Amino acid sequence: NAGVTQTPKFRILKIGQSMTLQCTQDMNHNYMYWYRQDPGMGLKLIYYSVGAGITDKGEVPNGYNVSRSTTEDFPLRLELAAPSQTSVYFCASSYQNTPGGGNIQYFGAGTRLSVL
Amino acid sequence: AQKVTQAQTEISVVEKEDVTLDCVYETRDTTYYLFWYKQPPSGELVFLIRRNSFDEQNEISGRYSWNFQKSTSSFNFTITASQVVDSAVYFCALSVIPAYSGAGSYQLTFGKGTKLSVIP
Numbered sequence: 001n002a003g004v005t006q007t008p009k010f011r012i013l014k015i016g017q018s019m020t021l022q023c024t025q026d027m028n029h030n031y032m033y034w035y036r037q038d039p040g041m042g043l044k045l046i047y048y049s050v051g052a053g054i055t056d057k058g059e060v061p062n063g064y065n066v067s068r069s070t071t072e073d074f075p076l077r078l079e080l081a082a083p084s085q086t087s088v089y090f091c092a093s094s095y096q097n098t099p100g101g102g103n104i105q106y107f108g109a110g111t112r113l114s115v116l
Numbered sequence: 117a118q119k120v121t122q123a124q125t126e127i128s129v130v131e132k133e134d135v136t137l138d139c140v141y142e143t144r145d146t147t148y149y150l151f152w153y154k155q156p157p158s159g160e161l162v163f164l165i166r167r168n169s170f171d172e173q174n175e176i177s178g179r180y181s182w183n184f185q186k187s188t189s190s191f192n193f194t195i196t197a198s199q200v201v202d203s204a205v206y207f208c209a210l211s212v213i214p215a216y217s218g219a220g221s222y223q224l225t226f227g228k229g230t231k232l233s234v235i236p
Contacts (some may be wrong), residue, residue, distance in 0.1 A: 108160070110159050
């Protein structure tokens with residue numbers, strides 16, 4: 001049971017470099033999310049998607065981009081890495097089948113990113 | 117805007133002691149869901165429980181129990197007879213269902229987490 005898979009697990013970037021954090025889920029979930037977790041803080045939503053081709057900004061979207069071409073994949077792109085983007089990034093997915101439901105989000109293991 | 121407060125940053129208990137993790141939430145929406153997640157040292161987030169705003173029944177699952185009180189906007193989590201494997205960071209989270217839309221919730225608002233250390 002793979003669930004939500006994130007790659008890579010760790011990465012060190014230099015300031016100004018770009019990279020893509022990969023996320024894939026095999027649960028046929030329609031909703032997917034990207035969060036970041038800073039030390040001593042809860043998770044903050046970066047972007048989310050309610051289905052293939054549909055994405056929207058969360059609480060902290062600046063410096064990131066996303067796309068959703070398939071149900072399974074939801075990559076997060078950092079174009080010009082900055083030290084402020086040093087964080088742990090979590091991808092999550094959920095299935096929303098009825099209006100008004102508080103869907104349970106299932107998380108990947110995270111990607112630890114350092115920008116130096 | 118929604119807010120979740122976990123006032124306890126760190127708690128240490130000796131194995132077999134009971135421990136309660138506090139969670140206080142703020143929202144103006146009448147329909148919402150509350151969650152608890154566990155983040156063990158390995159780093160992943162593990163879903164523990166979901167409770168909707170219309171269900172104030174307490175829940176027990178093995179050594180875990182949850183007390184939901186709308187009157188005090190609290191959703192506290194108790195571990196009975198704690199074990200070393202319970203050592204983790206625990207997050208309380210909230211999602212709301214906007215009254216103007218039939219869409220499901222899409223965002224979890226997390227508290228800052230409580231780090232629980234169970235000492236053998």
